[in-house]
Amino acid sequence: MSVTQIAKFEDLEIGDDLPEESPDVSMPKVMAFCQAAKHVFERFVDHEAARKEGFPAAIVPGIMSQGFLASMIHRWAPGCKILEIDTVFRGSLLVDSKITMTGAVTDTDEEALIVELDLAIIAEDGRTGVIGTARVQFER
């Protein structure tokens, strides 16, 4: 598979992969995010409290996952505009685990300079925690 590091619209094709990334979801990072976003809940910042709620451990907030995906898109295509990002949370991503983000180009509109992307975040056990799509506008 071809991997585009810094995407220009004219170089893109259906099937191109975005570079995989493994964002840091250690407890200090998640806690810092929750505090900055005023989104502090025990299930995100306390492993034991999360277990009492039925989770295997503290979980990464969904809005943080979506932020990671958006930042991956912008690193791949600096200057692009994300018109839409749509995520489906299918399973928990655990704090202090290794998660991997992937993306792929699934459609291109040459007149509008818009690409559609598949997005996913894979949990450490191989389960897909988040799937999604995005529509991204490139500059002329």
Add this chain to the structure above:
Amino acid sequence: MTANRSLYRYFVSIDLNKMRLDLHTHSIKSDDGRAKVENYCKWIQKKQLALDGFVLTEHRQFDADSDYRHLEDEYGLVIMKASEVETDFGHVLVFGVNDDLLAAMDFTDIRLPIETVLDESRKAGAFAAPCHPGRKRVGLFAHYEDRGIVEGVDTVEVLNGGSIPGEDELSIEMAERLGYRGFGGSDSHVVSRIGFCATDFPNQQITDMGTLVDALYGGNFSAISMRPRSGD
């Protein structure tokens, strides 16, 4: 256009001596699906996936309205429609959904008795088979230890593109032990995952749901994994 499609299938059939179909996919018609059907077709074409077609198995419904024949013609693929229903023994794919079956059971019920799904499907001339049976909670075999074996199951999805390590291995082991036949499907909810797993039908021409149901009852098929290897 139909002639082109037939020609394409003829060459596929001659070249590979089999039909290869992804029997488990979801489109935007499913609540958690994010794949447009045309984008599946573009992806298959661009990636040159060794697929002759796919089956849309939307969750808890049968999509009677959508017509994908223009995409079949344009891309030389067989596109069929089926359903994934939810039972007290996990999720089940139903191929060959018709009015009789739609009248016989409520597809939106998330606790359908599996015996009802199997019996009514058989009566209506459809074919029902549990999917991802090795998965916790929503897989058939997760329920066998506590509740016993379900009579009437003879085929299960042994390769599922959404499985984590260990799930398909359990599915294969249990299917072999119980004498079940196995098929494969990607369970794709986004475009880039179509074709991760599929089913080969040797020496058979499958052009519509009727011939697919016949082929599933016939039992001459096998599951295949086409997951991309790391570094590909």
